[in-house]
Amino acid sequence: MDDLILEMKGIIKEFSGVRALNEVSFAVKKGEIHALCGENGAGKSTLMKILSGVYPHGSYQGDIIFDQEKMIIRNIADAERAGIAIIHQELALFKELPVYENIFIGNEISSYGRIHIPAMLSKTQELLSEMRLDVNPYTLIKQLGTGQQQLIEIVKALAKNATLLILDEPTASLSEGEVEILMDILGRLKVKGVTCIYISHKLDEVLQLADTVTVIRDGRSIGSKAASTLTKEKIVEMMVGREITDLYPKEVHSTEQEIFAVRNYTVYDVSDPSRKLVDNANFSLKRGEILGFAGLVGAGRTELVSSIYGFYDGKCDGEVYLEGNRLSIHHPNDSLQQGIAMLPEDRKRHGIIEIMSVRENMTLATIEKYRLAMDRIDDGQELSDVNDYMAKLKIKTSGLDTCIKNLSGGNQQKVVLAKYLLRKLKVLILDEPTRGIDVGAKYEIYNLMNRLAADGIGIIMISSDLPEVLGISDRILVMNEGRIKGEFLNHENLDQEQIMHCAVGGVTAWQRS
Amino acid sequence: MAAELKKKAVGMSSEKKISFTSMFHFDVKTYTMILALVSIWVIFSMTTNGDFLTSRNLSNLFRQMSITGILSIGMVFIIIAGHIDLSVGSLMGLLGGITAVLNVWLKMDGILAIGITLILGLLIGIFNGWLIAYKKIPAFIVTLGGMLVFRGILVGMTKGTTVASLDPSIRFAGNAYLANEIGFLLGIIAVAVLIYNALSVRKLHAQYGLAIPPMSAEIVKIVFSAVIIGILVTILNSYQGFPVPVLILAIMAVAFSYVLTKTVFGRRVYAIGGNAEAAKLSGVNVTKMTLSIFAINGLLVSIAGILLCSRLNAASVAAGQNAEMDAIAACVIGGASLMGGVGSVGGAIVGALVMASLDNGMSMLNIETFWQFIVKGSILILAVWVDIATKNKR
Numbered sequence: 009m010d011d012l013i014l015e016m017k018g019i020i021k022e023f024s025g026v027r028a029l030n031e032v033s034f035a036v037k038k039g040e041i042h043a044l045c046g047e048n049g050a051g052k053s054t055l056m057k058i059l060s061g062v063y064p065h066g067s068y069q070g071d072i073i074f075d076q077e078k079m080i081i082r083n084i085a086d087a088e089r090a091g092i093a094i095i096h097q098e099l100a101l102f103k104e105l106p107v108y109e110n111i112f113i114g115n116e117i118s119s120y121g122r123i124h125i126p127a128m129l130s131k132t133q134e135l136l137s138e139m140r141l142d143v144n145p146y147t148l149i150k151q152l153g154t155g156q157q158q159l160i161e162i163v164k165a166l167a168k169n170a171t172l173l174i175l176d177e178p179t180a181s182l183s184e185g186e187v188e189i190l191m192d193i194l195g196r197l198k199v200k201g202v203t204c205i206y207i208s209h210k211l212d213e214v215l216q217l218a219d220t221v222t223v224i225r226d227g228r229s230i231g232s233k234a235a236s237t238l239t240k241e242k243i244v245e246m247m248v249g250r251e252i253t254d255l256y257p258k259e260v261h262s263t264e265q266e267i268f269a270v271r272n273y274t275v276y277d278v279s280d281p282s283r284k285l286v287d288n289a290n291f292s293l294k295r296g297e298i299l300g301f302a303g304l305v306g307a308g309r310t311e312l313v314s315s316i317y318g319f320y321d322g323k324c325d326g327e328v329y330l331e332g333n334r335l336s337i338h339h340p341n342d343s344l345q346q347g348i349a350m351l352p353e354d355r356k357r358h359g360i361i362e363i364m365s366v367r368e369n370m371t372l373a374t375i376e377k378y379r380l381a382m383d384r385i386d387d388g389q390e391l392s393d394v395n396d397y398m399a400k401l402k403i404k405t406s407g408l409d410t411c412i413k414n415l416s417g418g419n420q421q422k423v424v425l426a427k428y429l430l431r432k433l434k435v436l437i438l439d440e441p442t443r444g445i446d447v448g449a450k451y452e453i454y455n456l457m458n459r460l461a462a463d464g465i466g467i468i469m470i471s472s473d474l475p476e477v478l479g480i481s482d483r484i485l486v487m488n489e490g491r492i493k494g495e496f497l498n499h500e501n502l503d504q505e506q507i508m509h510c511a512v513g514g515v516t517a518w519q520r521s
Numbered sequence: 522m523a524a525e526l527k528k529k530a531v532g533m534s535s536e537k538k539i540s541f542t543s544m545f546h547f548d549v550k551t552y553t554m555i556l557a558l559v560s561i562w563v564i565f566s567m568t569t570n571g572d573f574l575t576s577r578n579l580s581n582l583f584r585q586m587s588i589t590g591i592l593s594i595g596m597v598f599i600i601i602a603g604h605i606d607l608s609v610g611s612l613m614g615l616l617g618g619i620t621a622v623l624n625v626w627l628k629m630d631g632i633l634a635i636g637i638t639l640i641l642g643l644l645i646g647i648f649n650g651w652l653i654a655y656k657k658i659p660a661f662i663v664t665l666g667g668m669l670v671f672r673g674i675l676v677g678m679t680k681g682t683t684v685a686s687l688d689p690s691i692r693f694a695g696n697a698y699l700a701n702e703i704g705f706l707l708g709i710i711a712v713a714v715l716i717y718n719a720l721s722v723r724k725l726h727a728q729y730g731l732a733i734p735p736m737s738a739e740i741v742k743i744v745f746s747a748v749i750i751g752i753l754v755t756i757l758n759s760y761q762g763f764p765v766p767v768l769i770l771a772i773m774a775v776a777f778s779y780v781l782t783k784t785v786f787g788r789r790v791y792a793i794g795g796n797a798e799a800a801k802l803s804g805v806n807v808t809k810m811t812l813s814i815f816a817i818n819g820l821l822v823s824i825a826g827i828l829l830c831s832r833l834n835a836a837s838v839a840a841g842q843n844a845e846m847d848a849i850a851a852c853v854i855g856g857a858s859l860m861g862g863v864g865s866v867g868g869a870i871v872g873a874l875v876m877a878s879l880d881n882g883m884s885m886l887n888i889e890t891f892w893q894f895i896v897k898g899s900i901l902i903l904a905v906w907v908d909i910a911t912k913n914k915r
Contacts, residue, residue: 319802341804350802358802361795363862372792373803375785383784391729408731427803 012073013038013172013203014059019070021054021063028054029068030227036172036220041194041204043218043235045211047247047446051227052207056174060094061087074172093165094174099157101149101164108132108145111164135163139193155186162193166202173197174205179213191217211240223247256479257451259458261296267466268293268348268435273326275308275315275490281323285311287490289326293435293466298457300481300498301470303511308490309470310353313437317343317350330434344373349428351421353439353470359424360412367394367408370423374430397426402452418449425456436460437468442476454480474504486510553907554855554871557900561875565882573882580760584695584832586877587766588613591825592844593851593869594777595818600852601781602814603794603861604653604660607845608667609822614841615675616642616826621684621836624691631690639823645671646819647812654811668845676838685835694769695831698762707763707771708754712747719743766828770870773821778866790814794861847876850897854904875900 014036021029029051036042046052057063059072061084072079074090081087087094101110108128117127132145141159149157158178165173179187194204194217208214214221215235222232223246230246275286286308293299301309314320316328318337328335330346337343343350352358360369371378371390378386394408401422405415412420421441428436438457442450457480461467471477477484478498486494486507494510496502565573572578592609599606616638623634652663699707719739726733757763781787792800793807801807825844830836853859854875855868879900883893 317802339804339806340802341806344804352799352802357796358798361792361799361862363795364791368788368791372788372800372805375788379785383780383786385783385785385788387725388728391725391731395729408729 011038012036013075015071015073016055016059017071017073019055019058019068019072021051021058021068028227029058031070032224032227032229034222034229035232036203036205039198039201039203040219041198041206041217043206043208043214043221044224045208045214045221045243045247046224050224050247052224053176054227055224056094056176056205056207059087060084060092060174088168088170091169091171092174093168093170093172095158095161095165095176095178097177099154099161101157101160103150104148106146106148107136107143107152107160110149110160111135111167113164115168131167132163135166139163139166139196153186155189158186159190159193162197166197170202172203172205174207176207177209178206179208179210187213211243214243215240256476257454257458258479259462260482261458261461263295263297263464265295266292267295267331269329270316271327271329273312273316273328274324275311275320276323278320278322285322285490286315286324289487289492291485291492291495293468295466296461296464297482298461298467298469298480300477300484301468301487302474302477302484302507303472303487305472307487307511309487310439312487313350313439313468313470314352317348317437319350319352344428344431347432347434348437349373349431349433349435350437351424351428351439351441353443355417355421355424355444360420362411362413364412365409366398366403366405366412366415366423367391369412370394370397370426371430373427377430393430397430401426401429401456416446416449418445418452421445421449421453425453429460433460433465435466435468437470439470440472441469442471442473474507477507478502478504488512551856551868553904553911554868554875557854557904558871558875558878561878561882565878565885569882569885572885576756576760578881578885579756580764582877582881583757583767584764585881586873587764587770588825588828588832589844589847589851589876590770590870590873591773591821591828592848593855593873594773594866595821596845596848597852597855597857597864597866597869598777598781598790598814599660599818600849600857600859601794601861601864602790602811603797604811604814605849605859606649606660606664606815606818608649608664608671609818609825609848610841610844610846611668611671611675612642612645612819612822612841613826613829613844614836614839615671615678616645616823617830617840618675618679618684618826618836620691620827621687621830622678624687625684631688634688635691635694635827638827639820642819642821642823642826643816644819646816646822649819650812650815653815654808672838675836675840679836679838681838683835683837687831687834691827691831692834693765693831695766695828695833697765699765699768701758701762704754704758704763707768708750711750712743715743715746766832769824769828773824774866774870777817777821781866786810786813791862794863796862847873847897850901851876853901856908 012035014034016032016034019029019032019034020027032051032055034044034055044052044055054063058068059081061081064082065080072081074092079090081090102113105113108125111132112128117124117131129145136143136145139159139162141156141163143152143156143160149160152160162173162175178190191213194206197204206214206218215238218235220232221235221238221243223230223243225247269292271290273286273289274284277283277285289312291299301313303309311320311322315322315324316337318339318341328337330348335342335346337346340350356362361372367390371394374393375385378390380386391408397403398405398408403415403419403422403426405419412423415423425441441453441457445453457467457469469477469481481498484496484498484502484507485492486496488511494507496507562573592613596606596609619641620634620638623629623637624631629637649663649667652658653660719742723733723739725731754763757767781790789800789805789810792803792805793810797807826841829840833840851872852864852869853872855865855870855872857864857868876897879897880893883896888896
């Protein structure tokens, strides 16, 4: 077994009494691409944070053996010195600095405190050409696309002579083309003898790329297998631990009555008003219908709905109708007054106010309802409504006045949902409603969506998770580069490939009812 | 009905009781603040051989703090909303100057001059707010510019001279005392409000299964507050009576504390300071809120300006210099976060009392001005350091 580069044995990590990792063992062979799979919250990130020194030695139990040596990793610098580098999902680059400075940040080539720029430039050039990246070292990071930025992160890790590279969901925000470049580079790294740990939810990629797949579930290692012996279904089964069919409680409840319609809607970029982010979108929503919006990240779905909702700063034109009446919306408040609500994509940035309590967060959009004389808040009514929704949505918290940041992602999302459900709604827009929350909470949110639809609310759901779109929508619209490229009625024969084909701009497909 | 609600509450979560002692575990911030104030007072009373604690000096101290106190009420709104106002010192000087010029040079009736000053303060606040909220110029820049502009207008308007001797009607606001009986009455009203508040909060919390402290602890707390109020009123009465500017401060403090903690408006102030984007998505009109907050601040600055020129019986070009720093320091010492979303009127008032105590005590000791600056600056940094250090530990 001396071809192992890394062995993590019996890792136990607790967070205030809760075991996030329970005797996890994990072994990686030298030079392989090792995929680490598991649901959100399964413990992948925690394990990788232990390995990369974010959680220092002593804050967990168990051993790390790297390159035949027992390691004591006290901080990130220790890990980097040993040759372990992690590339997080959120990139840690300095947007206003050029490529070469980013690559050597914290690691500058210098003599007597004076930075040696030519040496840094030539080394950067060398690394870039080795990776066959056509990027000028002087280019500012902000001028590069997300995909290229990701690749610069990898180069940065290589500049530190990393022999074990951890990639946390590297392709989550990449375009198809960029994914190919990334895969190509990973292949080249393998030849160079660099080992990769690859965390991804995209199982097709995992199967295509990885040599070995390890699955973690609920803080335990479920198993490691050669990728060649696995199928997608098999991995999912290992991840979920049960049949996937019951993940989506599908109900059909669409009516024929149109409640909401968008005509000739175009959204322009904030910083570049000549650029169309959404180009002439037309769609309608029926009462009680769940309309899924599929597409790749950057297809313009978020821009479309946030512009309709009155939250997008850029220019837009087009018409929006609710129950046949044309609306004029300039501010989210105009939408809320009409009975339209939007759950934002980025919960932390747009959904919750971290320093406020569960109760204050929940009633923020309805606070006017509790207004008594002299602008006073009717505490009794407010508390009673909050109590109601805590029970209805099964929000788990130690109390109404608990700070919302102490709740889990799923419970936070339920509070944000409750915030809008406290209003009388006709249309509910959900932008990535289940991103970053665990399976249990997901299931509850799907059930809630079904209940709301049964009550006659029209639901628009944006999701980049294709099985979810297929599992829960009555009808699916697919966007590609700002245009609505396809419409599918969700019936049994519809599969992910058809939608994906449309989302990458392959064909336009219309299945009008 | 009540029984039904009670049943519901029990169904939700079992009723929580807070133990007697834990009720006095305020957050660390409150403790440090009170501790700081008490230690400052102890140090000054020792170094002045007890002169600091005479009723005459305490009465003076409270009159001095009333101006910083009113400024810090406006400032705490702005800081909670995530902004800053550097212009309040200059603006206070300018508005006081306007009152004086109207009254002394233009022979305008005192009440009318006060009215015009209040309206002007409101309008200037609205203008600042408009630049910040609608024109999206950072508050730091708008008010840094305002600091120079207002001071410049004041110097130009008074031609660099001191405008002195105001009408008695204006002097009343900053200098008069109320009869002893009124002082006692105010004390009794304050205690009654405290009791009513405590009882209504208990009732509400009982209904919804929120934590309730034991009655004995509540009583101890109320008695303690009542004793403090009683001592305060007695001290003030034993000098010349309850000072009018302190009454004005008390009214403003109660009113704006109510606005901040009990009203829809107040909830939204915290919301936009906590996360303006999320607040906007929840239908809060952030621009209108920001404008209103600066308008309120302008009004409070004009009140402070009137009190300042009234107390000094004059307007001078240097009036209100560095007052913005005192107000900001008061808010921060009182627990407000410059990141926005955190702070309280009560804290800001205690902070103002800390700053005024430092001024007062050091003046009594004839400490040179340069030392006063150094000490006040260091106390501010120390207060924030203690806050950060204790936060990290938790």
